[in-house]
Amino acid sequence: MFKITWILSPMDSSYSLREARELTKEEAGDQIMVHFIDSYKMDTDLEEYQRSYEYLENADFIGILIHGGLTQFNSFEEIMNQYGGKKKFFIYSGFEDENRAMLKHSKIFPEEYSEIVKYIRGGSTNNCINLYKYLSSKYGDKKHSYDPPEALSWEGIYYPKKDFNTCVTEIAHKRKAGTPIIGVLFYSKYAHERNTEHIDALITEVEKRGAYPFVIYTASAPEPCVGCKGFKWVMDNLLMINGNCQVDAIINVLGYSQSIMASAGDGRKMIQNSIFEALDIPVMQGVVTYQTYEDWKTNLRGVDGMSFTSSIYYPEFDGQITTTTFAYSEYVKDHIGNRTVHKPILSQVSQICRLAINWAKLRIVDNKDKKVAILFHNMPPRNDMIGCAFGLDTPQSVYLMVEALKKAGVKTEYSFEGGDEIIQRIINAVTIDTRWLSADQAIERSVDTIAGEEYRDWFSKLDNKVQEELIRDWGNPPGEYMVHNDTLPLPGIINGNIFIGLQPPRGYEEKAEEVYHNTDIVPPHQYISYYKWIRNAFKADVIFHVGTHGTLEWLPGKEIGLSKACYPYVTIDDIPHLYPYSITVLGEGIQAKRRSHAVILDHLIPSMMLSGTYDDMEELDELLKQHYQAKQGDQGKIQVLKEKIIELALENNYDKDLNIHKKEMEEDFQGFIKILHSWLESIKNTLIKDGLHIFGRMPTEERLENMICALLRLSNGEIPSLLEAVSTLYGYDYKYIVEQEHKVNSTGKTNLMIVDELEEFSRKIIHMYIESKLDINATIQYVKESIGCEETNIQQLLLILDFICQEVMPKLKDTEDEIKNMVKGIEGRFVPPGKGGSPTRGNVDILPTGRNFYSIDPRAVPTRASWEVGKQLGDQLIERYLKEEGMVPQSVVIVIYAGETMKTSGDDVAEVLYLMGIKPKWVDNTDIVMGLEVIPLEELKRPRIDVTLRISGLFRDTFPNLIEMIEEAVNKVAALDESGEDNYLKRNIDLEVQELLKEGASLKVAQEESKLRIFSDPPGTYGAGVDMLIESKNWKDYTDLGNNYVFWGGHAYGKNVHGKRVTEVFSKRMSRAEITIKNESSMEIDMLESDDFYNYHGGLIAAVRTKSGKKPKSYCGDSSDPARVKLNDVGEQSAKIMRARILNPKWFDGLTKHGYKGAQEISGMVNFVFGWDATSDIIEDWMYEKISENYLFNDERREWIKSVNPWAVHNMVERLLEANQRGMWNAKEESLEKLHGLYLSIEGDIEEYI
Secondary structure (H helix, E strand, O other): OEEEEEEEOOOOOOHHHHHHHHHHHHHHHHHEEEEEEEHHHHHHOHHHHHHHHHHHHHOOEEEEEEOOOHHHOOOHHHHHHHHOOOOEEEEEEOOHHHHHHHHOOOOOOHHHHHHHHHHHHHOOHHHHHHHHHHHHHHHOOOOOOOOOOOOOOOOEEEEOOOOHHHHHHHHHHHHHOOOOEEEEEEEHHHHHOOOOHHHHHHHHHHHHOOOEEEEEEEOOOOEHHHOEOOHHHHHHHHHEEOOEEOOOEEEEOOOOOHHHHOOOOOOOOOOOOOHHHHOOOOEEEEEEOOOOHHHHHHOOOOOOHHHHHHHHHHHHHHOOEEEEEEEEEEEEEOOOOEEEEEEEOHHHHHHHHHHHHHHHHHHHOOHHHOOEEEEEOOOOOOHHHOOOOOOEOHHHHHHHHHHHHHHHOOOOOOOOOOHHHHHHHHHHOOOOOOOOOOHHHHHHHOOOEEEHHHHHHHHHOOOHHHHHHHHHHHOOOOOOOOOEOOEEEOOEEEEOOEEEEEOOOOOHHHHOOHHHOOOOOOOOHHHHHHHHHHHHHOOOOEEEEEOOOOOHHHOOOOOOOOOOOOHHHHHHOOOOEEEEEEOOOHHHHHHHHHHHOEEEEEEOOOOEEEOOOOHHHHHHHHHHHHHHHHHOOOHHHHHHHHHHHHHHHHHOOHHHHHOOOHHHHHHOHHHHHHHHHHHHHHHHOOEEEOOOEOOOOOOOHHHHHHHHHHHOOOOEOOEOOHHHHHHHHOOOOHHHHHHOOOOEOOOOOEHHHHHHHHHHHHHHHHHHHHHOOOOHHHHHHHHHHHHOOOHHHHHHHHHHHHHHHHHHHHHHHHHHHHHHHHHHHHOOOOOOEEEOOOOOOOOHHHOOOOOEEEOOOOOOOOOHHHHHHHHHHHHHHHHHHHHHHOOOOOEEEEEEOHHHHHHHOOHHHHHHHHHHOEEEEEOOOOOOEEEEEEOOHHHHOOOEOEEEEEEOHHHHHHOHHHHHHHHHHHHHHHOOOOOOOOEHHHHHHHHHHHHHHHOOOOHHHHHHHHOOOEEEOOOOOOOOOOHHHHHHOOOOOHHHHHHHHHHHHOEEEOOOOEEEEOHHHHHHHHHHOOEEEEEEOOOOOOOOOOHHHHHHHHHHHHHHHHHHOOOOEEEEEEOOOOOOOEEEEHHHHHHHHHHHHHOOHHHHHHHHHHHHHHHHHHHHHHHHHHHHHHHHOOOOHHHHHHHHHHHOOOHHHHHHHHHHOHHHHHHHHHHHHHHHHOOOOOOOHHHHHHHHHHHHHHHHHHHHHO
């Protein structure tokens, strides 16, 4: 008897294989025995696990079909460890790299593998019968007569039921009539199995909407051995005629990335260009879930794990538009087994078809007849914050966007002089800041209004659940918020066919009391009515949200695969959506793609310049140099210099930065000098923004030189860093001078000083190179004349100069693609994809911008490189705590964002695993993580640390596999036979189990609850609950903020738990936390530059303070140079940012080039400083005083701010007074007097202005 065992995922159809088993029995009797194992049941059910191993032990041949990838099968590694290389295997997953890697462990030859693939891919019952006979004949003792694999039709036209030439003729006729042609692509497998009800529903809906469906079935990858030509052939021969695409938009139901699947190669590397670029049309990705309808409807996750990989993550590489789940799975059972049938969700079918047709219409309608809506973000809803967006001069960007739209033919009635005029016109009409206009004034000045009756009509068409929730939270439509006499004003202006408006407020300020006990507040009627007006009254053909980021994509609803009851779906509906977004804020941009079908137009970061020195820092830096030089010979100066240095350090609060008292400075002056020297150099060498980016504009002049230096601060692949090349010019060992920073040479220069000089010369080289118009010879001549270096030392610099010429400059010049691709978008053309991330982290390759960016492979987290960074971060954390507390930390809480995980490929996750004493296991030489292994204590050389994670809602949505990985790590560590002294995590779990048992919990509940370590906000919601309280001013002290943080974050996540409210468990974790940590991977953003930082990390600190009664040690990890990670506590980090950026004249000077938005950046900074102090008590009195002196008491600066954005002055004064009133700032009397005077003055000025 020949025994075959199949292991299949629940998503892989086994029906034909099972039917073939029954028919083979009839023909061959007991000569061939076939068993089936469900991979999910084997992973989760002990009895199934044991039964499976009986089958595997006796099997002669094992076939593993896991279409979602082998990482979906937890038992795989164990099976391969036991049977790999011993039994014959056929392993087929949805990933070519996995298939290739596993073939060498399968004990079958490549040609045999290919033959089995032919049978499997054939899919028919007859093919499966012959497969069994083939396997038995090939690997068993008995020979059977079998037929070769049957050939199937892999490519063809499914609808209309006509030949190709007739279809071409019909399409040409329809095009002349202005009918949108909608292509639909689906797998030939569905056609073979007659599993096409969901495809038929798309056809019906497209035709119902007056468009023409052209429906093609195909496979992705070419497989000549089975007669499959693949998608590339379909594209060239069915979708294209003479180089022109036959369709106006595509609804694609094929999974994964067609660019990867259809291309030659081993499947391991992303290819450069999307396969869809040749079609130059928008492509919608339709999502089919393997959930049942009821599961999809009630489950906030929106899609299953396999569908997430195949229909969300991978298609983003191709630049496809993520839409919605439009089909579910029904499981039909008979005597053979289960068959999976895909069924349409008709409301979702309607939405995806309407969206595709609207995108298609952008190709058909003349630009002069198109209407465009452009929305500024406005958070908080104040007049100083219109157009708030990270790193982008939004007013000037919108001005340039309007100019480009005009040039493309979009109708306008007048021209703007610049971005600030746009802001001024909006403020002169109506904004969402309700403090300055009466209700009558708002209605009178509004560019249009929404009558209550009109909104009630729109409201009546909403999903019943949505209607009920809106009434529950905001009353009967249109409610009272921003409503006067049953009428809603409309913030914004209209210029011809362009509407420029303000995204409506989320409404939290109005619901401040409820935020303490409700995480599910839906947006107000005004929010819904605004978007309905844009769609139904203004009739926008396309909508823009400008900058990073707004609120729409964060509204309540399913996490992915949204339904008509989800608020992003309710608002954006079927309007084509374009979204200019910072390339470095990857995670949040991915959210916009996945929850609001946005096409991202990523934009460049602002130019980054070195902070340098100024004022007292410059003087102190000079004194340090004199001190080191004096030590080489002039001993008489040392005492004088010592006194001056200590005096200046104390006078300017460096003692507070470094937590060093005067006595310590005096007693160990040499130790203090080293610390101070390092501190000043870290400030001087911090990259800070030189103003803001303007959409579509490359930096010029000094900003261009600074940008190039920033992009070359680290190596880019084989290209060394600029600093490394320049150090080689001088004959220095780069690693030595960077790592041995306090070594002093014979002239009294420390390596830190030498690095400063090298940095300065490197910038001179770049300046010369740009000035010479990229003349390499002239630049090298300049270098030789300047320092007389050896010819052999120039090679690295030559590499860099060539890299600048061939790669960096062309990519920066292509920044204009931001505008070019914007115009492509409004014309219904394809916006190419590109990789997102941090350009200054050695990632020049992710440029140019103007691309629809994508994320990373979630299977390859953490990568091997990230593991090394994570270990560094973990070691530095432990070393710092050991130094300060004299012991290894026992309990750590870490904040992890999805965006940082995407940008680093898992540095934070690696640190978590390393602290626990767990290591990833990768597939062969790839970065695909296949499992985890315990690091032995002898190798770890320290106890295992208890780590709790507070993940963002976006991490929860994006990385369910990592949640399961970390949960597995917790379980592995908890199961180890180690003492409590060696294993803090196991000790804490065991103690908690005993506590819970005493409280009456069952053993099962106690064990489950004690192991919970991953927490986030509730399913389908986002945030930490702290920033909204601070903005509302409805809080007393940090305990209110801490308690609300626990309320919002007290939801557990794991393999079998998704958002269970466990507030008490989360409180317990907070009460035991010794350390909080939040890492940053680049200098492109800092913790005083966004409310996210104080919301998540500051809120965490407040929660630990509240629940434990003491301040934790709180750190910021810095992996902006992955080879040399750093660690500061949050107090040090705030002081560093204060000195490097906030108080730096260079920062202010850069902002003055940006008018209203430049002043807004200063106003926002005060908000972020305030938020950190409110939660964490880390802002020193001197910092508040310096902010006041620099921006409000400095007449020239204040008057500039007032002239461009008077509301910014108002907000800054108000915030600083609030800080004093709350006891956060012990202000000088003189400062308070000035602030009170300014408050009265500016309020009067604004009221007069309005």
